[in-house]
Amino acid sequence: MNRRTRLALVLALGGLLGGCSSAADTPSASSTKEQPFWQAEFDGAAATRPSGKSWNTETGNRDAEGWGNNELQYYTDSPKNSALDGSGHLLISARPASSGSELPCYTQKFCDWTSARLTTEGKVALTRGRVEIRAKIPTGKGLLPAIWMLGNNGVEWPGQGEIDICEVVGGEPRTVYGTAHGPTYFNENGIGGSTTLPADASKAFHTYAVDKQPHRITWSVDGRPYFTLTPSKLPAPRDWVFEQDMHLLLNVAVGGDWPGPPNASTPSPATMTVDYVRFYGKGRA
Template identity: 65%
Template sequence: MWTTKVGNRETQGWWNNERQYYTDYRGNSALNGAGSLDITARRAVRDSRHPCWPSGSCDYTSARLTTEGRVALGWGRIDVRAKLPTGRGLLPAIWMLGETEEIWPAQGEIDIAEVVGHEPRTAYGTAHGPGYSGPDGIGHAVDLGAPASSDYHVYSVVKEPYRIHWLVDGRPVYTLTPEMLPAGSLWVYERGMHLLLNVAVGGDWPGDPDRRTRFPATMSVDYVRMYGTGWIDGQMVHSPS
Protein backbone atom coordinates (compact mmCIF):
# COMPACT_ATOMS: atom_id res chain seq x y z
CA MET A 1 0.00 0.00 0.00
CA TRP A 2 2.77 2.44 0.94
CA THR A 3 5.76 3.69 -1.00
CA THR A 4 8.45 6.11 0.19
CA LYS A 5 9.52 9.30 -1.54
CA VAL A 6 13.23 10.16 -1.42
CA GLY A 7 15.09 13.43 -1.91
CA ASN A 8 15.05 17.21 -1.46
CA ARG A 9 17.18 19.25 -3.87
CA GLU A 10 15.62 17.99 -7.10
CA THR A 11 12.19 18.98 -5.78
CA GLN A 12 13.36 22.44 -4.64
CA GLY A 13 12.97 21.58 -0.98
CA TRP A 14 9.65 19.85 -1.77
CA TRP A 15 8.52 23.19 -3.25
CA ASN A 16 8.56 24.76 0.22
CA ASN A 17 12.29 25.34 0.92
CA GLU A 18 12.23 22.49 3.45
CA ARG A 19 15.41 21.41 5.22
CA GLN A 20 14.85 17.66 5.52
CA TYR A 21 15.99 14.93 3.15
CA TYR A 22 13.37 12.20 2.86
CA THR A 23 14.85 8.71 3.02
CA ASP A 24 13.69 5.10 2.95
CA TYR A 25 15.84 4.27 6.00
CA ARG A 26 14.26 2.36 8.87
CA GLY A 27 15.47 5.08 11.20
CA ASN A 28 13.00 7.44 9.53
CA SER A 29 10.00 5.14 9.00
CA ALA A 30 9.31 1.78 10.60
CA LEU A 31 6.87 -0.17 12.73
CA ASN A 32 7.78 0.47 16.36
CA GLY A 33 6.96 -2.99 17.77
CA ALA A 34 4.02 -1.62 19.76
CA GLY A 35 1.51 -1.63 16.91
CA SER A 36 2.18 1.82 15.44
CA LEU A 37 4.03 3.18 12.44
CA ASP A 38 6.64 5.79 13.39
CA ILE A 39 7.70 8.51 10.95
CA THR A 40 10.70 10.21 12.54
CA ALA A 41 12.61 13.38 11.73
CA ARG A 42 16.22 13.27 12.94
CA ARG A 43 19.28 15.44 12.84
CA ALA A 44 21.39 14.22 9.93
CA VAL A 45 24.58 12.36 10.65
CA ARG A 46 27.59 14.59 10.14
CA ASP A 47 28.99 14.28 6.60
CA SER A 48 25.88 12.38 5.45
CA ARG A 49 25.83 14.56 2.31
CA HIS A 50 22.12 14.40 1.61
CA PRO A 51 21.74 17.13 -1.05
CA CYS A 52 19.51 20.01 0.04
CA TRP A 53 17.84 22.90 -1.81
CA PRO A 54 19.30 25.19 -3.01
CA SER A 55 22.79 23.97 -2.11
CA GLY A 56 24.70 22.09 0.54
CA SER A 57 23.56 19.14 2.63
CA CYS A 58 20.32 18.76 4.55
CA ASP A 59 20.62 19.11 8.31
CA TYR A 60 17.76 16.66 8.91
CA THR A 61 16.35 13.39 7.59
CA SER A 62 12.73 12.28 7.69
CA ALA A 63 10.20 10.22 5.73
CA ARG A 64 7.33 10.87 3.34
CA LEU A 65 5.02 7.89 2.77
CA THR A 66 2.36 7.82 0.07
CA THR A 67 -0.24 5.52 -1.48
CA GLU A 68 0.24 7.19 -4.89
CA GLY A 69 -0.42 4.74 -7.72
CA ARG A 70 -1.52 2.07 -5.24
CA VAL A 71 -4.59 3.21 -3.27
CA ALA A 72 -6.86 6.20 -3.93
CA LEU A 73 -10.17 7.27 -2.38
CA GLY A 74 -12.99 8.38 -4.65
CA TRP A 75 -15.88 9.01 -2.27
CA GLY A 76 -15.98 7.93 1.34
CA ARG A 77 -14.04 8.49 4.51
CA ILE A 78 -10.46 8.38 5.74
CA ASP A 79 -9.67 8.08 9.46
CA VAL A 80 -6.06 8.42 10.66
CA ARG A 81 -5.38 7.97 14.37
CA ALA A 82 -2.06 9.60 15.07
CA LYS A 83 0.06 11.52 17.54
CA LEU A 84 1.87 14.41 15.84
CA PRO A 85 5.18 15.95 16.94
CA THR A 86 5.43 19.60 17.94
CA GLY A 87 8.26 22.10 18.19
CA ARG A 88 9.39 25.15 16.23
CA GLY A 89 10.31 24.26 12.67
CA LEU A 90 8.31 21.01 12.51
CA LEU A 91 5.39 20.44 10.14
CA PRO A 92 3.84 16.96 10.41
CA ALA A 93 1.07 16.39 7.87
CA ILE A 94 -1.70 13.95 6.95
CA TRP A 95 -2.95 14.90 3.49
CA MET A 96 -4.24 13.89 0.04
CA LEU A 97 -3.38 14.69 -3.57
CA GLY A 98 -5.35 14.06 -6.75
CA GLU A 99 -4.39 10.85 -8.55
CA THR A 100 -3.58 12.68 -11.78
CA GLU A 101 -0.56 13.98 -13.69
CA GLU A 102 -1.81 17.57 -13.56
CA ILE A 103 0.56 20.06 -11.94
CA TRP A 104 -0.22 21.29 -8.44
CA PRO A 105 -2.56 22.90 -7.51
CA ALA A 106 -4.66 21.78 -10.50
CA GLN A 107 -4.55 18.19 -9.20
CA GLY A 108 -6.20 19.26 -5.92
CA GLU A 109 -4.91 18.87 -2.37
CA ILE A 110 -6.82 18.14 0.83
CA ASP A 111 -4.87 18.60 4.05
CA ILE A 112 -6.59 16.38 6.59
CA ALA A 113 -4.41 17.67 9.42
CA GLU A 114 -1.26 19.76 9.67
CA VAL A 115 0.36 20.98 12.88
CA VAL A 116 2.76 23.92 12.68
CA GLY A 117 5.20 23.06 15.45
CA HIS A 118 5.19 26.43 17.22
CA GLU A 119 1.37 26.24 17.42
CA PRO A 120 1.24 22.88 19.21
CA ARG A 121 -2.46 22.88 20.12
CA THR A 122 -3.74 23.76 16.63
CA ALA A 123 -4.56 21.36 13.79
CA TYR A 124 -5.20 22.87 10.37
CA GLY A 125 -7.40 21.34 7.66
CA THR A 126 -7.18 22.98 4.23
CA ALA A 127 -8.13 22.54 0.58
CA HIS A 128 -5.85 23.80 -2.21
CA GLY A 129 -6.85 24.18 -5.84
CA PRO A 130 -6.33 26.54 -8.79
CA GLY A 131 -6.94 30.09 -7.55
CA TYR A 132 -6.85 29.19 -3.83
CA SER A 133 -3.58 27.51 -2.95
CA GLY A 134 -0.66 27.98 -0.58
CA PRO A 135 -1.44 30.77 1.91
CA ASP A 136 -4.76 31.28 0.10
CA GLY A 137 -5.97 27.74 0.72
CA ILE A 138 -9.46 27.42 2.19
CA GLY A 139 -9.99 25.68 5.50
CA HIS A 140 -10.11 25.87 9.26
CA ALA A 141 -8.12 25.56 12.48
CA VAL A 142 -9.07 23.38 15.46
CA ASP A 143 -7.89 23.85 19.04
CA LEU A 144 -7.01 20.35 20.29
CA GLY A 145 -7.01 21.50 23.91
CA ALA A 146 -3.45 20.23 24.47
CA PRO A 147 -0.33 19.80 22.33
CA ALA A 148 -0.84 17.40 19.42
CA SER A 149 2.19 15.48 20.67
CA SER A 150 0.57 14.71 24.03
CA ASP A 151 -2.04 12.22 22.81
CA TYR A 152 -3.54 10.44 19.83
CA HIS A 153 -6.39 12.01 17.87
CA VAL A 154 -8.45 10.67 14.99
CA TYR A 155 -8.15 13.05 12.04
CA SER A 156 -10.78 12.43 9.35
CA VAL A 157 -12.08 13.59 6.00
CA VAL A 158 -15.40 12.55 4.48
CA LYS A 159 -15.34 13.10 0.73
CA GLU A 160 -18.77 13.30 -0.91
CA PRO A 161 -19.74 14.52 -4.39
CA TYR A 162 -19.15 18.27 -4.31
CA ARG A 163 -18.72 18.33 -0.54
CA ILE A 164 -15.76 17.75 1.81
CA HIS A 165 -16.16 17.36 5.59
CA TRP A 166 -13.35 17.52 8.17
CA LEU A 167 -13.67 15.84 11.57
CA VAL A 168 -11.44 15.51 14.64
CA ASP A 169 -12.16 12.65 17.06
CA GLY A 170 -15.45 12.08 15.26
CA ARG A 171 -16.59 15.68 15.76
CA PRO A 172 -17.45 17.64 12.58
CA VAL A 173 -15.39 20.83 12.40
CA TYR A 174 -15.71 22.17 8.84
CA THR A 175 -17.46 21.59 5.51
CA LEU A 176 -16.39 22.93 2.11
CA THR A 177 -18.60 23.16 -1.00
CA PRO A 178 -17.99 24.67 -4.47
CA GLU A 179 -20.06 27.76 -3.60
CA MET A 180 -17.43 28.70 -1.02
CA LEU A 181 -14.57 28.96 -3.55
CA PRO A 182 -13.37 32.30 -4.93
CA ALA A 183 -15.33 33.43 -7.97
CA GLY A 184 -14.18 31.66 -11.13
CA SER A 185 -12.17 29.01 -9.25
CA LEU A 186 -12.42 25.31 -10.07
CA TRP A 187 -13.56 22.48 -7.80
CA VAL A 188 -11.00 19.72 -8.47
CA TYR A 189 -11.93 16.99 -5.99
CA GLU A 190 -14.27 14.76 -8.02
CA ARG A 191 -11.51 12.22 -8.62
CA GLY A 192 -9.50 9.61 -6.77
CA MET A 193 -7.03 11.03 -4.28
CA HIS A 194 -4.09 9.26 -2.64
CA LEU A 195 -2.89 9.69 0.93
CA LEU A 196 0.42 11.04 2.23
CA LEU A 197 2.02 11.01 5.69
CA ASN A 198 5.19 12.99 6.44
CA VAL A 199 7.12 15.06 8.94
CA ALA A 200 8.73 18.11 7.31
CA VAL A 201 11.43 20.24 8.95
CA GLY A 202 11.85 23.92 8.18
CA GLY A 203 10.38 25.65 5.16
CA ASP A 204 8.29 28.68 4.37
CA TRP A 205 5.49 28.02 6.87
CA PRO A 206 7.03 26.61 10.06
CA GLY A 207 10.40 28.35 9.74
CA ASP A 208 13.61 26.77 11.01
CA PRO A 209 13.96 24.75 14.21
CA ASP A 210 15.56 26.45 17.18
CA ARG A 211 17.53 25.19 20.18
CA ARG A 212 14.35 24.13 21.95
CA THR A 213 13.16 21.85 19.14
CA ARG A 214 13.59 18.25 20.20
CA PHE A 215 14.88 15.55 17.89
CA PRO A 216 14.10 12.81 17.11
CA ALA A 217 10.57 14.10 16.37
CA THR A 218 8.10 11.30 15.69
CA MET A 219 4.65 11.01 14.16
CA SER A 220 3.13 7.79 15.53
CA VAL A 221 0.29 6.38 13.41
CA ASP A 222 -1.97 3.86 15.16
CA TYR A 223 -4.15 3.17 12.12
CA VAL A 224 -5.27 4.37 8.70
CA ARG A 225 -8.78 3.35 7.61
CA MET A 226 -10.51 4.05 4.32
CA TYR A 227 -14.21 3.42 3.70
CA GLY A 228 -16.18 3.90 0.50
CA THR A 229 -15.34 3.76 -3.18
CA GLY A 230 -11.82 3.96 -4.50
CA TRP A 231 -9.03 2.24 -6.40
CA ILE A 232 -6.45 -0.36 -5.38
CA ASP A 233 -3.73 -0.99 -7.97
CA GLY A 234 -6.00 0.49 -10.63
CA GLN A 235 -9.04 -1.65 -9.80
CA MET A 236 -12.18 0.02 -8.47
CA VAL A 237 -13.28 -1.32 -5.08
CA HIS A 238 -16.07 -0.59 -2.63
CA SER A 239 -15.89 -1.12 1.12
CA PRO A 240 -18.86 -1.01 3.51
CA SER A 241 -19.32 2.31 5.30
Protein backbone atom coordinates in the same frame (compact mmCIF):
# COMPACT_ATOMS: atom_id res chain seq x y z
CA MET B 1 2.46 20.76 1.46
CA ASN B 2 3.23 21.91 -2.12
CA ARG B 3 3.45 25.54 -1.15
CA ARG B 4 5.89 28.41 -0.89
CA THR B 5 4.07 30.27 1.86
CA ARG B 6 1.16 29.68 4.25
CA LEU B 7 1.05 32.61 6.64
CA ALA B 8 -1.43 35.37 7.44
CA LEU B 9 -4.18 34.63 4.94
CA VAL B 10 -4.54 30.94 5.68
CA LEU B 11 -4.76 31.78 9.39
CA ALA B 12 -7.42 34.38 8.70
CA LEU B 13 -9.38 31.97 6.54
CA GLY B 14 -9.14 29.33 9.25
CA GLY B 15 -10.72 31.67 11.77
CA LEU B 16 -13.31 33.09 9.35
CA LEU B 17 -14.48 29.89 7.71
CA GLY B 18 -13.80 27.18 10.20
CA GLY B 19 -13.70 28.70 13.62
CA CYS B 20 -12.27 26.81 16.55
CA SER B 21 -13.64 24.01 18.66
CA SER B 22 -12.37 21.72 21.36
CA ALA B 23 -11.83 18.02 20.61
CA ALA B 24 -11.00 15.05 22.81
CA ASP B 25 -10.18 11.51 21.76
CA THR B 26 -13.74 10.20 21.59
CA PRO B 27 -14.94 7.10 19.70
CA SER B 28 -14.84 7.76 15.95
CA ALA B 29 -16.92 6.38 13.13
CA SER B 30 -14.45 3.51 12.84
CA SER B 31 -15.94 2.04 16.01
CA THR B 32 -19.28 1.48 14.22
CA LYS B 33 -20.18 -1.59 12.18
CA GLU B 34 -19.11 0.05 8.94
CA GLN B 35 -16.17 -1.78 7.41
CA PRO B 36 -13.28 -0.05 5.63
CA PHE B 37 -12.50 -1.09 2.07
CA TRP B 38 -8.79 -0.63 2.92
CA GLN B 39 -6.88 -0.31 6.16
CA ALA B 40 -3.31 -0.22 7.44
CA GLU B 41 -2.92 -1.42 11.03
CA PHE B 42 0.91 -1.61 11.03
CA ASP B 43 1.31 -5.01 12.62
CA GLY B 44 4.80 -6.40 12.24
CA ALA B 45 8.20 -6.66 13.83
CA ALA B 46 10.00 -3.61 15.14
CA ALA B 47 12.30 -1.80 12.70
CA THR B 48 10.63 -3.33 9.62
CA ARG B 49 9.33 -1.11 6.85
CA PRO B 50 5.61 -0.69 6.10
CA SER B 51 4.26 -2.92 3.33
CA GLY B 52 5.40 -1.98 -0.16
CA LYS B 53 2.09 -3.31 -1.44
CA SER B 54 0.40 -0.16 -0.16
CA TRP B 55 3.18 2.35 0.54
CA ASN B 56 5.83 4.21 -1.46
CA THR B 57 8.76 6.01 0.17
CA GLU B 58 9.77 9.25 -1.56
CA THR B 59 13.34 10.44 -1.10
CA GLY B 60 15.48 13.51 -1.63
CA ASN B 61 15.32 17.29 -1.26
CA ARG B 62 17.35 19.25 -3.83
CA ASP B 63 15.85 17.56 -6.89
CA ALA B 64 12.40 18.15 -5.38
CA GLU B 65 13.26 21.87 -4.93
CA GLY B 66 12.90 21.70 -1.18
CA TRP B 67 9.52 19.99 -1.59
CA GLY B 68 7.97 23.29 -2.70
CA ASN B 69 8.40 24.90 0.71
CA ASN B 70 12.18 25.44 1.05
CA GLU B 71 12.29 22.62 3.60
CA LEU B 72 15.46 21.48 5.36
CA GLN B 73 14.91 17.73 5.66
CA TYR B 74 16.20 15.06 3.29
CA TYR B 75 13.62 12.29 2.97
CA THR B 76 15.15 8.81 3.19
CA ASP B 77 14.02 5.19 3.03
CA SER B 78 15.97 4.32 6.18
CA PRO B 79 14.21 2.51 9.05
CA LYS B 80 15.59 5.28 11.26
CA ASN B 81 13.08 7.59 9.59
CA SER B 82 10.13 5.27 8.90
CA ALA B 83 9.49 1.86 10.40
CA LEU B 84 7.07 -0.18 12.49
CA ASP B 85 7.60 -0.17 16.25
CA GLY B 86 6.53 -3.78 16.88
CA SER B 87 3.47 -2.65 18.85
CA GLY B 88 1.10 -1.90 15.99
CA HIS B 89 2.33 1.58 15.06
CA LEU B 90 4.12 3.25 12.18
CA LEU B 91 6.81 5.72 13.24
CA ILE B 92 7.81 8.59 10.96
CA SER B 93 10.76 10.38 12.55
CA ALA B 94 12.61 13.56 11.73
CA ARG B 95 16.10 13.63 13.23
CA PRO B 96 19.38 15.47 12.66
CA ALA B 97 21.44 14.10 9.79
CA SER B 98 24.49 12.06 10.70
CA SER B 99 27.81 13.86 10.66
CA GLY B 100 29.37 13.72 7.21
CA SER B 101 26.22 12.48 5.46
CA GLU B 102 26.32 15.32 2.86
CA LEU B 103 22.69 15.02 1.73
CA PRO B 104 22.08 17.59 -1.05
CA CYS B 105 19.64 20.34 -0.04
CA TYR B 106 17.79 22.94 -2.10
CA THR B 107 18.22 26.00 0.13
CA GLN B 108 21.72 25.18 1.40
CA LYS B 109 24.53 22.84 0.41
CA PHE B 110 23.56 19.93 2.65
CA CYS B 111 20.44 19.05 4.62
CA ASP B 112 20.77 19.21 8.40
CA TRP B 113 17.82 16.87 9.01
CA THR B 114 16.47 13.58 7.70
CA SER B 115 12.86 12.42 7.74
CA ALA B 116 10.38 10.31 5.76
CA ARG B 117 7.52 10.88 3.34
CA LEU B 118 5.23 7.92 2.63
CA THR B 119 2.49 7.85 -0.02
CA THR B 120 -0.09 5.43 -1.40
CA GLU B 121 0.17 6.89 -4.92
CA GLY B 122 -0.59 4.29 -7.59
CA LYS B 123 -1.59 1.73 -4.95
CA VAL B 124 -4.47 2.93 -2.78
CA ALA B 125 -6.89 5.81 -3.40
CA LEU B 126 -10.16 7.21 -2.06
CA THR B 127 -12.82 8.14 -4.59
CA ARG B 128 -15.71 8.93 -2.30
CA GLY B 129 -16.13 8.40 1.42
CA ARG B 130 -14.06 8.92 4.54
CA VAL B 131 -10.41 8.59 5.45
CA GLU B 132 -9.43 8.27 9.13
CA ILE B 133 -5.95 8.36 10.61
CA ARG B 134 -5.40 7.84 14.32
CA ALA B 135 -2.05 9.39 15.20
CA LYS B 136 0.06 11.24 17.70
CA ILE B 137 1.59 14.30 16.01
CA PRO B 138 5.00 15.76 16.91
CA THR B 139 5.14 19.42 17.91
CA GLY B 140 7.98 21.91 18.22
CA LYS B 141 9.68 24.87 16.63
CA GLY B 142 10.35 24.39 12.92
CA LEU B 143 8.26 21.22 12.51
CA LEU B 144 5.48 20.73 9.97
CA PRO B 145 4.02 17.21 10.25
CA ALA B 146 1.20 16.55 7.80
CA ILE B 147 -1.46 14.02 6.86
CA TRP B 148 -2.81 14.90 3.42
CA MET B 149 -4.09 13.81 0.00
CA LEU B 150 -3.27 14.59 -3.63
CA GLY B 151 -5.36 14.00 -6.73
CA ASN B 152 -4.64 11.26 -9.24
CA ASN B 153 -5.79 13.26 -12.28
CA GLY B 154 -2.27 13.62 -13.69
CA VAL B 155 -2.45 17.43 -13.71
CA GLU B 156 0.44 19.52 -12.41
CA TRP B 157 -0.09 20.99 -8.93
CA PRO B 158 -2.17 22.95 -7.93
CA GLY B 159 -4.59 21.76 -10.61
CA GLN B 160 -3.93 18.29 -9.22
CA GLY B 161 -5.97 19.15 -6.13
CA GLU B 162 -4.83 18.78 -2.52
CA ILE B 163 -6.67 18.10 0.74
CA ASP B 164 -4.67 18.67 3.93
CA ILE B 165 -6.36 16.44 6.49
CA CYS B 166 -4.15 17.59 9.36
CA GLU B 167 -1.23 20.00 9.70
CA VAL B 168 0.24 21.10 13.03
CA VAL B 169 2.71 23.91 12.51
CA GLY B 170 5.79 24.89 14.51
CA GLY B 171 4.95 26.69 17.70
CA GLU B 172 1.17 26.09 17.57
CA PRO B 173 1.07 22.67 19.24
CA ARG B 174 -2.67 22.62 19.97
CA THR B 175 -3.94 23.92 16.60
CA VAL B 176 -4.96 21.54 13.79
CA TYR B 177 -5.33 23.01 10.30
CA GLY B 178 -7.41 21.46 7.52
CA THR B 179 -7.05 23.07 4.08
CA ALA B 180 -7.91 22.53 0.42
CA HIS B 181 -5.80 23.70 -2.53
CA GLY B 182 -6.85 23.88 -6.17
CA PRO B 183 -6.23 25.75 -9.44
CA THR B 184 -7.18 29.23 -8.16
CA TYR B 185 -6.83 28.78 -4.38
CA PHE B 186 -3.42 27.55 -3.31
CA ASN B 187 -0.42 28.42 -1.14
CA GLU B 188 -1.50 31.29 1.14
CA ASN B 189 -4.88 31.36 -0.64
CA GLY B 190 -5.74 27.79 0.35
CA ILE B 191 -9.21 27.53 1.88
CA GLY B 192 -9.80 25.78 5.17
CA GLY B 193 -10.42 25.91 8.88
CA SER B 194 -8.84 25.00 12.20
CA THR B 195 -9.69 23.46 15.52
CA THR B 196 -8.06 23.53 18.95
CA LEU B 197 -7.02 20.39 20.83
CA PRO B 198 -7.33 20.16 24.63
CA ALA B 199 -3.54 19.64 24.87
CA ASP B 200 -0.51 19.54 22.59
CA ALA B 201 -0.99 17.21 19.60
CA SER B 202 2.08 15.29 20.75
CA LYS B 203 0.50 14.34 24.09
CA ALA B 204 -2.23 11.96 22.90
CA PHE B 205 -3.62 10.08 19.95
CA HIS B 206 -6.42 11.75 18.00
CA THR B 207 -8.43 10.60 15.00
CA TYR B 208 -8.00 13.00 12.08
CA ALA B 209 -10.52 12.54 9.30
CA VAL B 210 -11.96 13.90 6.08
CA ASP B 211 -15.33 12.92 4.64
CA LYS B 212 -15.15 13.46 0.86
CA GLN B 213 -18.60 13.44 -0.72
CA PRO B 214 -19.86 14.87 -4.02
CA HIS B 215 -19.28 18.63 -3.88
CA ARG B 216 -18.73 18.55 -0.13
CA ILE B 217 -15.65 17.91 2.05
CA THR B 218 -15.87 17.88 5.86
CA TRP B 219 -12.90 17.89 8.23
CA SER B 220 -13.13 16.48 11.76
CA VAL B 221 -11.03 15.53 14.77
CA ASP B 222 -12.20 12.69 17.03
CA GLY B 223 -15.52 12.57 15.21
CA ARG B 224 -16.25 16.28 15.70
CA PRO B 225 -16.56 18.26 12.44
CA TYR B 226 -14.98 21.71 12.38
CA PHE B 227 -15.09 22.82 8.73
CA THR B 228 -17.05 21.97 5.58
CA LEU B 229 -16.07 23.09 2.09
CA THR B 230 -18.46 23.30 -0.86
CA PRO B 231 -17.99 24.87 -4.31
CA SER B 232 -19.89 27.96 -3.17
CA LYS B 233 -16.96 28.83 -0.85
CA LEU B 234 -14.41 28.81 -3.68
CA PRO B 235 -13.30 31.95 -5.52
CA ALA B 236 -14.54 32.41 -9.09
CA PRO B 237 -14.50 30.44 -11.33
CA ARG B 238 -15.08 27.90 -8.49
CA ASP B 239 -12.67 25.25 -9.78
CA TRP B 240 -13.75 22.17 -7.80
CA VAL B 241 -11.22 19.41 -8.53
CA PHE B 242 -12.05 16.85 -5.84
CA GLU B 243 -14.41 14.50 -7.72
CA GLN B 244 -11.54 12.10 -8.43
CA ASP B 245 -9.37 9.42 -6.85
CA MET B 246 -6.96 10.85 -4.29
CA HIS B 247 -4.00 9.15 -2.60
CA LEU B 248 -2.66 9.65 0.92
CA LEU B 249 0.63 11.13 2.13
CA LEU B 250 2.23 11.05 5.59
CA ASN B 251 5.35 13.07 6.40
CA VAL B 252 7.21 15.16 8.96
CA ALA B 253 8.81 18.21 7.36
CA VAL B 254 11.41 20.43 9.04
CA GLY B 255 11.89 24.14 8.42
CA GLY B 256 10.62 25.95 5.36
CA ASP B 257 8.47 28.97 4.69
CA TRP B 258 5.59 28.24 7.04
CA PRO B 259 7.05 26.86 10.32
CA GLY B 260 10.40 28.61 10.03
CA PRO B 261 13.71 27.00 11.08
CA PRO B 262 14.17 24.56 13.96
CA ASN B 263 16.20 25.55 17.00
CA ALA B 264 17.72 24.01 20.11
CA SER B 265 14.25 23.36 21.53
CA THR B 266 13.10 21.25 18.57
CA PRO B 267 12.64 17.64 19.71
CA SER B 268 14.95 15.04 18.21
CA PRO B 269 13.73 12.70 17.06
CA ALA B 270 10.38 14.31 16.26
CA THR B 271 8.09 11.36 15.64
CA MET B 272 4.63 10.97 14.15
CA THR B 273 3.17 7.78 15.63
CA VAL B 274 0.41 6.34 13.43
CA ASP B 275 -1.92 3.79 14.97
CA TYR B 276 -4.00 3.09 11.87
CA VAL B 277 -5.23 4.38 8.52
CA ARG B 278 -8.71 3.42 7.27
CA PHE B 279 -10.60 4.21 4.07
CA TYR B 280 -14.39 3.88 4.03
CA GLY B 281 -16.71 4.16 1.05
CA LYS B 282 -15.49 3.77 -2.52
CA GLY B 283 -11.96 3.71 -3.86
CA ARG B 284 -9.11 1.59 -5.12
CA ALA B 285 -6.93 -0.73 -3.08
